[in-house]
Amino acid sequence: MTKAEAEAMALDLTRRSTPAEGGFCTFQPVVRxxxxxxxxxCHNCDKFVMSAADLLYWRRKAEQWHTLAERAPDDATADYLHSVFEPTARAIDGLEKALAEFGLLDGALALDLRRPQDYFHRLWSLAFRASDLAGIDDDDDQPEETE
Structure with missing residues (x-):
């Protein structure tokens, strides 16, 4: 992902939004x-957005899902659990890529949610639609072949 692609996906949460589990809702009737x-x-809605401040929450959720899958009674159940979480895992990866382009990844990973925060900082006010993040192509990580 390039910085221009990340900027095109970015949303400014200084406009009205309301907290949702693991992100924010930007659907204005709900906000009102x-x-x-x-x-x-929320997780199946195109108005659901994730901010840098949500990254650690989603990383913990990924660990929980992996733990559940590891403890599954059989491979079919483990495969099912992995497939259910897979779109969310893609969105988490996309969020990390987008934050890296903005230079906010290290700050997001160091965020301590137990301490008072500056909610006007870009870690809190810059967000991305989860559906856009999940759609980031993994082929962008591959080096281009030259002949």
């Missing part, structure tokens, strides 16, 4: 207090 038309299924 209306009922969610998707029954709060």
């Amino acid at each position: 207090g209306d009922a969610c038309p998707r029954n709060m299924d």
Whole structure:
């Protein structure tokens, strides 16, 4: 991913948003207090965004899913658990790539959520649509072949 691609995907959370599990909802009727038309299924909504401040949360979730899969009673169950979490894992990888392009990855990894934070810092106000992050092509990591 290039910095230009990351900038094109970036959203500024200084506009109105509301916290959701592991990210923020930017769907304005919900932000104003209306009922969610998707029954709060945030992770399958295109209005769900992830910020740098959410990275550690999602890394912990990935560890939980891997632990569940390791303890699965059989390979079919483990494969199912991996397949269910796979879109989220792609979004986490995409978030890390985007943050690296903005120079915010180290700050996101060092964030201590137990301490008071500066919520106007870019770690909190810069976010990306989870669906965009999950769609980042892994082939970008491969070096280009030259003949």
